[in-house]
Amino acid sequence: MKTINELGLRVPEILLPKNIDLKSWSVIACDQYTQDRDYWKKTAEAAGTKPSTLNLILPEVYLNDGDKAERIAKIRKTMKAYLESGVFEAPRKAFIYLERTSSFGRTRKGLIAQIDLETYEWKPFSKANIRATEATIVDRIPPRKEIRKGAPLELPHIMLLVNDKDGLLIEGAGKLAHDGRAALYDGELMQKGGSIKGWALESQKDLESITEALNKIADKNRAADGSTFLFAVGDGNHSLATAKAVWDEYKAELIAGGASQAELAENPVRFALVEIVNIYDQGLTFEPIHRVIFNIDAEELIEKLADQLDGSVKELANAEELEKAVKASHADFGFVFAKRFLLLHTEIRELAVARLQPLIDEYLKDKEKAEIDYIHGSEEVFRLGKKEGALSIMLPPIAKDSFFETINGRGPLPRKSFSMGEADEKRFYLECRKLFNC
DSSP, X not given: OOOTGXXXXXXXXXXXXXXXXXXXXXXXXXXXXXXXXXXXXXXXXHHTTSOOXXXXXXXXXXXXXXXXHHHXXXXXXXXXXXXXXXXXXXXXXXXEEEEEEOTTSOEEEEEEEEEEGGGEEOSTTOOSSEEESBOOOGGGHHHHHHHHTTOSEEOOOOEEEEOOTTOOSHHHHHHHHTSSOXXXXXXXXXXXXXXXXXXXXXXXXXXXXXXXXXXXXXXXXXXXXXXXXXXXXEEOHHHHHHHHHHHHHHXXXXXXTTOOHHHHHHOGGGEEEEEEEETTOTTOOEEEOEEEEESSOHHHHHHHHHHHTTOEEEEESSHHHHHHHHHTOSSOEEEEETTEEEEEEOOOOSOHHHHHHHHHHHHHTTOTTOEEEEEOSHHHHHHHHTSTTEEEEEOOOOOGGGHHHHHHHHOSBOSSOEEESOGGGSOBOOOBEEOSOO
């Protein structure tokens, strides 16, 4: 049986604030509400003058403002001040099992762990333990590197998915947590974030149980060539790619400075804090991200897609019929344009978006006036489909059963393939870990 370390995980040293007030301390992931400054203004009001993770992150709504350098400098200064002024309890070496109940009434279970970045790769067709789910846009890494490189602390909003139909890891951790032990934190989150409760898993029995579960999952996900696809990045693809880039750069500096292999193996920058979630967790919803295309010949594109996907097209009477048919399918697509509602039926067996998006991209190559956008929710599909010159494309539900298989066989999914739950269900910053010495 392999050790936790050999499987790419470590027990992290968690930092939590003293006398934790979740409603002021915890804020939503920085890559949410990127067009809504009012949301972040209300977040600042909720945080007030108390210690808050808001002071340790750069919300992406402000990324293109002219004061980015000043904001980053202030973040570093605040991190250092929090470390030196007694904001945090003493570091606690433990996994954390958590239960997050959203304002929608769904409860998602997770495990906070530290991953070894040497076991992660975002490039297509990787055989690493941890792989990207969506295409990584390299240009999005440098701005994030400015924030992470040299930062005294890291805060995770990265979520990894584990292919665990039997519920061995996360659900198993939950059974350990509910043995009567006290919770580390328990309370309400701000801004419709719901509530969260977390327990430390740190005993020898806890670690043995987690190690055994990981080994069983690895055995079930081992390919013929010996590689294991253990975790897929569900949220925070670019943040994890940034952590990897920062480590690779820093590792080169350490090697040039004469660092030993032992020193490299234990360097904090080599690791990243994440939340692991079972892809089959009933509290985790996968929402398809739909498409709308402007300034094209809608019928021409639909005909080409039907031909290339070996599908058949049927006209339906109204929006309700179309939405019902698409949602009940595995790989059927809905088209809305010029007050018409068309259903494209296909026999695709892998994730439908992985087949659709490359065909759309190819079609749009020589359409200079065409524009594509990515939209959430069926209401937007039908609203935008009414616009002159627009074609809305409704995608079917994301099939969890074929998720890992598709990525393993076809590489990362096209951009904007899926969303893990609604915006308010995204991960809130809470736990911290020391990164660079300051």
